[in-house]
Amino acid sequence: MAVEPAAPITVKHYPIRPDWLDRNIEPILEPDLPIIDTHHHLWDRPDIKYLLPDMVADIATGHNVKATVYLEANAMYRADGPQHMRPVGETEFVNGVAAMSASGNYGPARICAGIVGFADLMLGAAAEEVLLAHIAAGNGRFRGVRGQAHWDPSGLSVGTRRPIQGMMLDKKFREGFAKLAPLGLTYDAWQFHPQLPELADLARAFPDTTIIVNHVGAPLAIGPYAGKRAEVFAKWKPAIQDLGRCPNVVMKLGGLGTAMAGFDLYTLPEPPTSQDLVKLWGPYIETCIEAFGADRCMFESNFPPDKQSCSYPVLWNSYKRMVAGASADEKKAMFSGTAARVYRIEV
Numbered sequence: 001m002a003v004e005p006a007a008p009i010t011v012k013h014y015p016i017r018p019d020w021l022d023r024n025i026e027p028i029l030e031p032d033l034p035i036i037d038t039h040h041h042l043w044d045r046p047d048i049k050y051l052l053p054d055m056v057a058d059i060a061t062g063h064n065v066k067a068t069v070y071l072e073a074n075a076m077y078r079a080d081g082p083q084h085m086r087p088v089g090e091t092e093f094v095n096g097v098a099a100m101s102a103s104g105n106y107g108p109a110r111i112c113a114g115i116v117g118f119a120d121l122m123l124g125a126a127a128e129e130v131l132l133a134h135i136a137a138g139n140g141r142f143r144g145v146r147g148q149a150h151w152d153p154s155g156l157s158v159g160t161r162r163p164i165q166g167m168m169l170d171k172k173f174r175e176g177f178a179k180l181a182p183l184g185l186t187y188d189a190w191q192f193h194p195q196l197p198e199l200a201d202l203a204r205a206f207p208d209t210t211i212i213v214n215h216v217g218a219p220l221a222i223g224p225y226a227g228k229r230a231e232v233f234a235k236w237k238p239a240i241q242d243l244g245r246c247p248n249v250v251m252k253l254g255g256l257g258t259a260m261a262g263f264d265l266y267t268l269p270e271p272p273t274s275q276d277l278v279k280l281w282g283p284y285i286e287t288c289i290e291a292f293g294a295d296r297c298m299f300e301s302n303f304p305p306d307k308q309s310c311s312y313p314v315l316w317n318s319y320k321r322m323v324a325g326a327s328a329d330e331k332k333a334m335f336s337g338t339a340a341r342v343y344r345i346e347v
Helices: 052-059 088-102 121-138 171-177 193-205 229-244 274-292 312-322 328-342
Strands: 035-040 065-071 110-117 142-148 186-190 211-213 249-253 297-299
Touching (some): 035 328, 052 110, 110 121, 121 142, 193 211, 274 312
Parallel strands (some): 065 110, 186 211, 249 297
């Protein structure tokens, strides 16, 4: 039986404050380590603009970013045409940005070398039309879709799409989901931590489809979960371990700088150091690496959302500190190898 959610609680994005971020300048750790940034957006919104020049500027701060993967952000949809086809406009836009980057005029990193868009899988088998249009628009760069399945009885929501309870279990959704693997496409999973068992059920039902979990599975610390970090962690951890037993599931390490993670770093008088981030985020990253192994983990910046909490150099320094004890092969996997394999990106 469907549960009617409470009044909506929308997760807020806080302003990026360059002057605040610049108060902490750190030397780049392991500057030669190749990186594929597996998760970022491009935004042109009234409150925040983050476009190609902004991404280029962040990459130019010193880490050896070879390529990036763009994740859908409800951006640049077509203004007209059939409603279900309008998200293809985002892939058209991002492919143009990728072509600009591929010219070499914006630095050596290949920005948006992989593109993950949006298609409403609740269309069922009819979603194939949208997927094929994305593939054509991506000019060889389109890699898959992200499903926004986040739902909570408290009314917590992210973005503008209406949350649907039990979407990943829905027959119609699974009809659409079944179209991904035959087309060589992946599924980026975004849901809240209480929904991780539903994601595991989906993964086991479709063992031939690669599923990439966003933001360490989105452990919540706002709304009804505020002040309950230990309790949430105790429920999140076994769910992550269970997902790790699904060989077709891959984990993105990051996304903990947003408001829903509840660390509220953007409220501090001084920006966090990379050592600060290790203390706060390390337990989540370590749990995921233990559950999935280095060859099924990949780091993400989640910029610009995470830029409200820390700078690009500090973020990647923190990741390098978190895995300082890993072998060279393990580091290569987590910073570029897994992403190169899963998203089919040449480095």
